[in-house]
Amino acid sequence: MVIAQADCHVLADVAKFLIDSARPRPFPIPDLRNVAAQDTTSATGRVINLGLQDLADIETQRRTPGIQSYARQLHTILEAPELSDAGQCLEAARSIGAQFTGGVDDIAVVIEHVEILNNTDVQVAAHKKGLIRWARRKFSPRGLRTLVLA
């Protein structure tokens, strides 16, 4: 998931609401409370800002061999099981792809593997039938790789 910092606050509020009130989750919801609390100084690294203006720009850039090469490096970094050296890898990839910068500031990114809220420990009173229906739902325990753009 790719998300702006502002939206992290909204999703973090929903997670806090669900946890604090011990309400069941109707579908997998990421726990972004810790991510929302971070500021830009906590950025994992930077991604080259291509400075695209419209949809046609996206398609044009996607077909550029150099951009495709940078994209492959970025995929490897973002999909790696471990994120411990993601910042260094982003920096190395950025220096290679610097020729594509659109004359705008690079994008500071935070890469996190966030937990998904499940219903394991949720207790619902028997008369709340709607909430019981939600509480019975089981979700995969896998987390969500989240890219927060400053």
Add this chain to the structure above:
Amino acid sequence: MKIVLAGQLDRVYSNALARFAEGDWREHVDPAWYEKDRLLFHRAGTLSALSDIVVTAPDWNQPDDEDEESRTAPHGKDPIFAPGMSLTKDLWASLHDDAAGLVEAVDFLSGYSKQSLAILDEIDTPDAWVANDSPRSLRRASIGASHAYLIDLLLQPFLA
């Protein structure tokens, strides 16, 4: 790599799509909003250009005769921007109702922080959206922009 553009990033992409369909648009947009969205689009566009598949917000307005076998990218949309998941219309409707119920519960019990409320106030202003006759635009007009935005934002991680 597949990415899901969520929240504001999805909004600016959605607006870019609407503007693309309507031709010249800049003269109708507040300059402050234009600049803010331009910077956001730099981010959404860059990550899109670096991805193989970009998952969009759900298309809640599937035609009645469409099912999970036949869901395709909406007409006029870059095919790389694909619907997130193949579900029947009934399942989508059920998910939408669940998300709407959760949005209302958080709102009713004052679960949003001041920071989030300020964001939602912005989302409710006309300048935040390019209004047209698309299903998403009509849905915003029907249930309210911030409500529609929150439902999509809650379900976008689910699509990832």
